[in-house]
Amino acid sequence: MADPVDPALSAVLAEAVEAGVCSAAVAAICVRGRVVAEAAAGELVRYADDSGTLAAERPPVHQDSIFDLASITKLFTTCVVLGLVEEGRLELDAPVADVLPEHYAGRAHITLRHLLSHTAGLQPTRRAYLEIPGASVEEQLDLIISTPITQPVGGPYLYTDVGMVTVGRIAELAGGAPLDVLVAERVTGPLGLADTGFRPSTATWDRVAATECRPSGFVRGTVHDETASALGGVAGHAGIFSTAGEVLRFGEMLRLGGSPVLRASSVKEMLADQGATGAPFRQGLGVRLGDPAIVGPLHDGFGHSGFTGTALVVSPSRELTVVLLTNAVHPLRGRPGIRELRHAVASLGAELSGT
Template sequence: MSRALRLRPSAAAAALLICLLGMAETARAAEPKLPLAAPADVGMQASRLEAIDRIAAEGIRDKKMPGCVIVVGHKGKIVHRKAYGLRRAEPTREEMTLDTVFDLASLTKPISTATSVHKLVSEGKVDLDAPVTKYLPAFAENGKDKITVRHLLLHTSGLIPDNAIGDYALGPETAWQKILALKPVAGLDEKFMYSDVNFLVLGRIVEEVSGRKLNDYVRAELYEPLGMPDTGYLPDKSLLPRICPTEKKGETWLTGLVHDPRAQALGGVAGHAGLFSTGDDLAVFAQMLLSGGTWNGKTILPEAALKEMTRPTAVPGSNFRMAGWDNRSGYSANRGDLLSPAAYGHGGFTGTGIWIDPEQELFVIFLSSRLHPTGDGIVNPLIGRVCTVAAAAIVPKK
């Protein structure tokens, strides 16, 4: 590992500068929502965690991203919380800050949609093994009457990864007609096929069952009770100065408008993409899950529902998924090498990742905008390395 993390001497000054920027930002930012702790106080080695600074420096130096925010928590305390590099590189340069708001892309799937589905299950309003048609009768078209809610969560429904963007050209109503009429391209449980369509449909189930728009439901049932004011769909204009841009659309940088084109076409609110958040807010969410679904004495997700959501399940292709999260699959390149088999996480197209390990009482949050400014950054290997470093820093129990 040490060889992989070592920088060339020419990069040492850049690494030091980025590290100092991160520490300066930590000092002047608002207090985190979880308590800070020295690594040694929670059984971690500070010297190992220092490698995170070098990983971030390499990513910036090699133009994998302009900057990032990394938060690591262990045993209910924050042991690493830093901002690195730039939030915006063009047309003007802005330093990354700890309160930067990121387009989470597919982190929306577990943090919004799957958690909402399992909350409704805990209330007896949704059955994971019921056919989707119980909640969305129009979904039966083209032989989909046997697809269950669980199939959607595990990506074993046989539905395509994405329907044609042209399906959205005439507006949300027509788009939904086309989504619900899609024909499967594989049989039930025949393939593990990661699909935005699965989570589009799950988001629609949340709306139909709850009687509320998805953005309203998650705000009232998840993020407000958790004290996550910077998390949600359709970010308020007051957040714009803190939002990390993604790609350029015409002459304008996408800032506060979801990057995903299908979520855009549906008005910015969808089950597969559209959520925005910060490192500090996501730390609260991660710790809530590690605390058995509770936060400050409030039950956000009952323990039985949490266990069902985070139970590793074998799916075709030697993959393991959970009912809404990744576990050990072809999409786990950002997982690293040392997380336990119980760990769960997810990645986002815009350059985001989160991993939560209940066995090690550990979470890792990595937020970047790899698409800015050129659209060709790559961060999954960086996220995986940070996860490996964080797990390696835990002092083994004697």
């Protein structure tokens, strides 16, 4: 079997690192069930501070390096919830108030489908850790789930972490276990993803890419998202870490119909356009369809991006899965070029698929 390390992909990643788009990048491309290209470039820790001073020790990134997936976590949470729907423990179109009666009293028109499609009318985020400093995880979660409606229910589309935090809590109540346990039992375990999950073991921290510089130092081995961090590192919207190879296997599971995680009918429902208006893409259940920020020429591609600089794109027509993991928030957020890098990697995937 040919070495999947691809010179063109390596060059794209190296150029992005050199240009300062990110400090570390790993990519993997699978066509018709076979890994045809992979590459890694950069350093897991490049900077000593937020002014751009290079660190004295800069460990190189490798194919098995671990990255904070950020919002790609939402796809794992969605899979857990859809599995619970299959078992009859949840219903997509039942009122959320059935599961959260105290928090959703008077909001019986909001359903799980609304939350998963970002059409529940909830505000984008809520910084509970700032509103009630020193509060427990339970108190913060209670405040987040109690967030009032600010827009019409049913649309237009309003991207919200609040909704997916709520979905994570609904999964815990219906599944009878914490969300990290449910993800392990229902998604990563069946797929054999040993390096994928919330709160990576300290034994793996030397493989984890650093993210943002904060007053306490660089974030490394713990989640970058402040809300997820304040909730103990486990939340429905962010917090999962993984390698490019394991995210690739997760994407392939969805491309091939869900086994052993979900039924094909559940994946079909997940990938169905939910009719949300007002977004530059179509919205499925937890997943984006044709998101121009990540798909490049893969116009039928579905997947998700992550604030840390990650992307998963699956193109059913090309039998193609593309993964890009970076730490574009190291040492600081707001660095330019990540959209272009995502497009370049997706374009290489299109070329390698032969379509």
